[in-house]
Amino acid sequence: MIGQMTVLLRLKRLKEEQALRALQAKRREVAAAEEALAQAKAAVAASAASLPAREDAIYAAILYRVVDPDDLEETRGAVEALRREHLRLVDAAERAAYVLHRLAEELAERAEAHRRAARTTEKYDLVRGDLVAVADAAAAVAEENEVDEMFGSRRQEVA
Secondary structure, eight states, X not given: OHHHHHHXXXXXXHHHHHHHHHXXXXXXXXXXXXXXXXXXXXXXXXXXXXXXXXXXXXHHTTTTSOXXXXXHHHHHHHHHHHHHHHHHHHHHHHHHHHHHHHHXXXXXXXXXXXXXXXXXXXXXXXXXXXXXXXXHHHHHHHHHHXXXXXXXXXXXXXX
């Protein structure tokens, strides 16, 4: 019985280690997602801060001049492209935030799975410990009885 419990305990420990490795991998993913989000937010902030100046630079090329309607359309197109690029950065930051949120939920699930595996391992460890203690106590009693038999029979022979 102890041998079977030892094998089961070993399996439970392997499952706990596997759950721990999965938890650690997910923590690394969350850290990478946090870094990606921070970079995306920094890119959005930098773009937002410089957007008016970049728009002004595009408009400066046609200010105080007589221009063709085509030049006006090109200028509007360039400004619109600039705004689309800024919106692309905002979307990327929102996607990074969503990914981080999803990974944080997965991390919580992995942490719970590891806690469950650790509790199960602990239970099997306690049961195995109890079985070993009972077996040791039985072995001690058997040894004591054997010693009593050996010395008890000698006492009777001497008497």
